Amino acid sequence: MRRILAILLENEPGSLSRIVGLFSQRAFNIESLTVAPTEDASLSRITIATSGDDRVLEQIVKQVNKLIDVIKITDLTERSHIERELLLIKVLAMNEKSRTEVKRITDIFRGSIVDIGKQIYTVQLTGNAEKLNAFIETMGNETEIIESVRSGCVGIARGEKALRV
Amino acid sequence: MNFLGTIKGKHMTTNSFTGAEMVVKALAAMKIKYIFGYPGGTVLDIYDAIFQQSEFEHILVRHEQAATHMADGYSRATGEVGVVLATSGPGATNCITGIATAYMDSIPMVVLSGQVPTNLIGDDAFQETDIVGCSRPVVKHSFNCRSVEDIPNTISKAFYIAKSGRPGPVVVELPKDILMPHNKGEFHIETDVQLRSYNPTEKGHPKQIRKAVKAISSAKKLVVYSGGGIVLADAAELLTELVETLNAPCTNTLMGLGGLSGTHKNFIGMLGMHGSVEANKAMANADVILALGARFDDRVTNNVKKFCPNATIIHVDIDPTSISKTINAHIPVVGLIDIVLQQLLDELIETDYQIDQKANDSWWQQINQWRAVNSVGYTQGEGKIKPQRVIEAMYKITNGEAYVCSDVGQHQMFAAQYYPFAKPRQWINSGGLGTMGFGLPAAMGVKLAFPDSHVICITGDGSIQMNIQELSTCSQYNLPVVIISLNNRSLGMVRQWQDMIYGGRHASSYMESLPDFVKLAESYGHVGMQINHLEELDDKLTEAFNIKNRLVFVDVLVDELEHVYPMQIRLGAIDDMWVRKGEKA
Numbered sequence: 001m002r003r004i005l006a007i008l009l010e011n012e013p014g015s016l017s018r019i020v021g022l023f024s025q026r027a028f029n030i031e032s033l034t035v036a037p038t039e040d041a042s043l044s045r046i047t048i049a050t051s052g053d054d055r056v057l058e059q060i061v062k063q064v065n066k067l068i069d070v071i072k073i074t075d076l077t078e079r080s081h082i083e084r085e086l087l088l089i090k091v092l093a094m095n096e097k098s099r100t101e102v103k104r105i106t107d108i109f110r111g112s113i114v115d116i117g118k119q120i121y122t123v124q125l126t127g128n129a130e131k132l133n134a135f136i137e138t139m140g141n142e143t144e145i146i147e148s149v150r151s152g153c154v155g156i157a158r159g160e161k162a163l164r165v
Numbered sequence: 166m167n168f169l170g171t172i173k174g175k176h177m178t179t180n181s182f183t184g185a186e187m188v189v190k191a192l193a194a195m196k197i198k199y200i201f202g203y204p205g206g207t208v209l210d211i212y213d214a215i216f217q218q219s220e221f222e223h224i225l226v227r228h229e230q231a232a233t234h235m236a237d238g239y240s241r242a243t244g245e246v247g248v249v250l251a252t253s254g255p256g257a258t259n260c261i262t263g264i265a266t267a268y269m270d271s272i273p274m275v276v277l278s279g280q281v282p283t284n285l286i287g288d289d290a291f292q293e294t295d296i297v298g299c300s301r302p303v304v305k306h307s308f309n310c311r312s313v314e315d316i317p318n319t320i321s322k323a324f325y326i327a328k329s330g331r332p333g334p335v336v337v338e339l340p341k342d343i344l345m346p347h348n349k350g351e352f353h354i355e356t357d358v359q360l361r362s363y364n365p366t367e368k369g370h371p372k373q374i375r376k377a378v379k380a381i382s383s384a385k386k387l388v389v390y391s392g393g394g395i396v397l398a399d400a401a402e403l404l405t406e407l408v409e410t411l412n413a414p415c416t417n418t419l420m421g422l423g424g425l426s427g428t429h430k431n432f433i434g435m436l437g438m439h440g441s442v443e444a445n446k447a448m449a450n451a452d453v454i455l456a457l458g459a460r461f462d463d464r465v466t467n468n469v470k471k472f473c474p475n476a477t478i479i480h481v482d483i484d485p486t487s488i489s490k491t492i493n494a495h496i497p498v499v500g501l502i503d504i505v506l507q508q509l510l511d512e513l514i515e516t517d518y519q520i521d522q523k524a525n526d527s528w529w530q531q532i533n534q535w536r537a538v539n540s541v542g543y544t545q546g547e548g549k550i551k552p553q554r555v556i557e558a559m560y561k562i563t564n565g566e567a568y569v570c571s572d573v574g575q576h577q578m579f580a581a582q583y584y585p586f587a588k589p590r591q592w593i594n595s596g597g598l599g600t601m602g603f604g605l606p607a608a609m610g611v612k613l614a615f616p617d618s619h620v621i622c623i624t625g626d627g628s629i630q631m632n633i634q635e636l637s638t639c640s641q642y643n644l645p646v647v648i649i650s651l652n653n654r655s656l657g658m659v660r661q662w663q664d665m666i667y668g669g670r671h672a673s674s675y676m677e678s679l680p681d682f683v684k685l686a687e688s689y690g691h692v693g694m695q696i697n698h699l700e701e702l703d704d705k706l707t708e709a710f711n712i713k714n715r716l717v718f719v720d721v722l723v724d725e726l727e728h729v730y731p732m733q734i735r736l737g738a739i740d741d742m743w744v745r746k747g748e749k750a
Contacts, residue, residue: 010362013309014297025302055489062486068306068326071362165361 002031003057004076004083004155006163007046007064011037015069019046022067028052028060032085032152043071043165047154049129072163080158083128086151088114089136092144093121101142109135120146129153181349184313185210188277188339191320193220194354197248199239199613200224201232205252206292207279210344224613224642227634229256231606233263234632237272238570238607241593243614244399246273246327253279253341254292258299262600264334265303269597270420271397273332275323276300282342283311297338305333313343313350318358325358330365331484332397365483369500369508376496377455377479378512384453384477385524386531387413390436393420393596394458394482394502396589403506404457405429410513412525414532416444418459419581420596427585428565433532434541437465438733439578442540442742442750443532445733448473449740450531456480458502461492462597471738481505540731540744541582549724550699552576552651556583558706559621559649567619568593568611570646572604572628575657578729580623602631608646609639619647619710626652626676636689639716647709648718650682653725661728666735686718696721 009015016035023030031049038045050060057075064073076083093099093116102121106113111125125135132150139145157163182190188211192200201224204212215223226232229251236247247267251257257278267274281290297307306326310319316339323335342348381387389411395404401424408415408431415425416436425432434441436448448454454476459465461480466472469491480487480494481502488497498505543553556579559567565587571577571594586592593611595603608622622629629650639646651657659674683693692715696705702721709717731750734741742750 014301014307017298018301021301059486059490066484066486068360068363 001053001057002049002051002077004081004153005048005050005061005064006074006076006155007048007070008038008072008163008165009044009046009067010069010071011042011044012069015044016046018067018069019048019064022063023050026059026063028056032150034152034154040165045163047152049153071165074157074163076155076157079161081155082158083153083155084126085129085132085153087125087132087135087148088122089125089139089148090120090122090146091139092119092146094119098143102139105135105138105142109138111135180351182352183210183214183346183349184316184339184344185214187313187316187350187352188320188344189214189218189220190352191317191354192248193218194317194356195246195320195324197221197246200248200250201226201235201610202250203229203232203252203256205254205256205279207253207281207341208250208256208277208339208344210341210346211250211277211279211339223250224638226606226638228632229259230263230602231632231635231638233260233274233276234266234600234603234606235610235613236274237263237267237603238593238610239614240267240272240274240610241607242568242590242611244590246275246324247610249274249276251276251278252292253281253296254294256292257296258294261300261303262598264300264336266595266598266600266603267334268303268305270393270595271332272334273327274334275320275327276334276336278336278338280338280340283340284342286340297336300336303334304336305331307336307338309338310343311340313348314353316343317352317354321354321356322358322360325360326363330363366499367501367504369481369498369505371508373496373498374505374508374512377481377498378509378516378518380453380477380479380496381411381455381509381513382516382518385521386450386452386528387411387455388447388451388453389413389415389455389457390418390448390459391415391421391424391457392418392459395421395424398458398502399589400458400503400506401425401589403503403510407506407510410510410518412520413455414447414529416440416447418465418596419594421459422581422592423586423589426587428587433536435581436739438467439582439729439731442538442731442740442744443535445740445742446535446750447532448476449738451476453477453479456482456494457506458482460487460490463491465739466491467733467739467741468736473739538744538750540742540750543727545699547699550696550702550721552579552653552723552727553583554699555649555651555702555706555721555723556580556623558703559623560584562703562707562710563619563621567591567621568608568615569621569623570594570604570608570611572622572624572631573599573601574625574628575653575661575727575729576623576625576628576651578658579651601628604628605632605635605646605648608648609635609644612644612646613642622646622648624648624650625657626650626654626679626682627656633685636686636691636716636718640690643714645712645714645716648716649706650718650720651723652679652682652720653723653727654679655725657725658729664728682718682720686716691716691718693717694719
């Protein structure tokens with residue numbers, strides 16, 4: 001089962017390598033991982049999308065928590081949450097027809113065209129993984145995908161619940 | 166005049182110290198008595214500062230791996246943090262096996278490693294390795310120290326992390342430029358460390374304690390299964406009190422031996438791969454298992470799918486990751502084992518616990534039937550000396566009071582089976598990592614701590630050669646340990662598996678060209694002795710133990726065909742065992 005884990009940890013050199021090392025050392029899965037400092041520069045926040053059964057997930061959460069740098073970890077998928085991922089994608093837009101089609105698909109998915117080259121449009125889209133997958137597939141059916149990059153997902157709990165020190 | 170005074174006096178006006186001086190001052194503030202290490206380019210400033218102080222002693226080993234094992238043995242015997250100093254590059258990487266050994270057995274250790282100057286880091290400079298990176302999977306935590314001012318509190322934090330919660334090794338990397346004389350800073354150290362990201366649990370949750378006692382009270386076939394956590398937490402007395410209160414059978418893991426005295430009437434032996442039949446049978450048939458500071462590792466459980474299907478498992482451990490990792494715990498309790506044991510005892514009184522006499526009697530009756538098999542037994546006969554016989558002699562001569570430091574292999578299992586340890590910290594072995602070469606340096610660390618006690622290194626012709634160079638260190642510091650090598654001219658445990666599982670094909674398990682161990686010991690200035698006949702065993706061993714001020718290397722030629730029994734049958738349940746060759750439990 002797919003899970004999204006949010007981790008708050010000390011923004012120290014090497015903290016990220018401990019997290020990544022732990023996952024590889026114990027053969028845990030990483031689907032995506034994002035990291036950045038928080039508004040408090042002494043803290044980093046990591047979002048990891050992973051998968052595994054309940055037993056594996058319990059170990060992942062416990063093992064991450066055991067790292068000295070980690071302050072808190074929570075499984076966002078346990079309750080209602082917001083999940084977002086950013087996609088930047090370059091697609092071929094050589095003629096009128098394909099330009100119109102790219103624009104139309106982008107509008108339908110509520111993305112935006114953020115850069116235009118002679119033959120290439122660059123589109124930005126945010127959403128959950130499923131939406132991004134659908135967009136890439138649709139776009140791929142209409143025109144050629146030149147390059148794409150995904151941020152990996154970030155997430156936050158809905159409502160009053162917050163992950164903070 | 167001591168170092169602190171000298172430095173203080175010398176720099177009183179500026180109140181500034183070099184990084185190397187700060188390292189030494191911080192270590193003194195941690196009240197260490199010994200540091201084990203080996204000098205090299207990047208740590209020469211620290212060595213220079215150590216040379217000029219008298220707060221603690223530096224022990225020069227012959228290989229950095231031995232420094233880590235010495236620090237480890239010292240820690241296991243005393244409960245204090247073991248401290249190691251190594252230079253960058255090969256010095257640091259040589260420590261890895263020792264760090265991993267300490268990590269697997271949760272031993273508090275601080276390893277200070279040199280590093281090339283900050284401006285050279287990443288350039289593949291001479292003797293540069295990323296030791297923090299190399300050691301990452303086998304440390305509790307590590308620090309890259311990057312400024313002179315950070316040194317004291319980094320060391321203080323390293324000690325705190327190493328010894329609190331579930332103990333473990335901590336690596337501190339110190340680049341040369343922050344140690345050198347040109348770079349000075351103010352010395353300030355916080356000995357009361359607070360970390361927002363690290364607050365180990367102390368007390369067990371009261372609700373879980375109540376649940377645990379309820380399960381214990383309704384048990385008809387209770388087993389106490391206790392591990393290294395009891396030893397590390399110095400909780401042997403509380404464990405004994407609990408076992409007696411419940412009149413429960415108690416088994417110890419390899420790491421937990423001595424937690425309950427090996428001669429206590431409730432002790433049913435070690436469990437697991439080479440455990441006693443009664444211990445493994447009791448586990449398999451228990452309705453409640455109270456696991457205390459043990460971690461259900463694969464050398465205990467055998468096939469997890471067949472593990473104790475009818476038992477309610479209460480698992481007490483300081484480390485939440487140990488709980489339900491391999492075996493699901495029905496009642497998990499996270500906390501320091503000594504505190505939780507006290508909570509359990511209090512709750513038993515609170516709930517007016519009474520032993521269910523009938524159930525207890527019939528459970529013991531059953532256990533005594535299993536005991537009657539006498540699974541930990543052997544036949545000496547007229548011929549070659551049986552290795553087990555040597556351990557028994559060793560036990561008698563030392564009155565069961567020696568520190569026994571083991572290497573890894575058959576001799577380790579024989580020692581665990583045939584030397585009933587009365588006290589915790591008496592049995593010192595690499596249980597988790599199984600590090601050959603651990604025994605001698607560990608014994609040296611113990612001897613430093615307890616010079617007046619018998620300290621034995623029980624080893625074999627394979628293991629002893631993995632750190633034999635330390636015989637030189639023993640001469641330098643006069644560490645008269647007694648080395649008893651069960652010499653079977655082969656890698657006994659490997660050979661045993663080859664006999665049992667690989668059709669008797671002895672691939673690379675035969676030790677050719679063994680040295681003359683007697684002469685070897687003598688060449689280092691020690692006493693060497695060989696025992697080849699059963700008739701001379703007791704007398705010669707007694708003689709060896711009577712030589713108080715010199716190291717004695719006793720090379721005992723034992724029966725090379727002897728196997729360690731009992732032994733779990735691969736992929737079976739915990740109690741599926743060979744009791745002897747061709748005889749199942």
